[in-house]
Amino acid sequence: MKNNLKVARVxxxxxxxxxxxxxxxxxxxxxxxEKGKYNPTLKLCLEICYAVNKTLDEIFWIERESDxxxxx
Numbered sequence: 001m002k003n004n005l006k007v008a009r010v011x012x013x014x015x016x017x018x019x020x021x022x023x024x025x026x027x028x029x030x031x032x033x034e035k036g037k038y039n040p041t042l043k044l045c046l047e048i049c050y051a052v053n054k055t056l057d058e059i060f061w062i063e064r065e066s067d068x069x070x071x072x
Contacts, residue, residue, distance in 0.1 A: 003036065003060050016031055019048070
């Protein structure tokens, strides 16, 4: 799952460890989310959004394949 978490985290000057502590998960979980190798729960997504002052759309929005094709 592609996302913009790393960009948002860096913009607010948080390390993976600091963000992990704020949202109650491990640094490894944040790393996996950033790499798109772990799909967080909606609750965790919201906690992350609150911690970096972004919306769900700004961090986790994924464009559907049909939408990508229609734009081309």
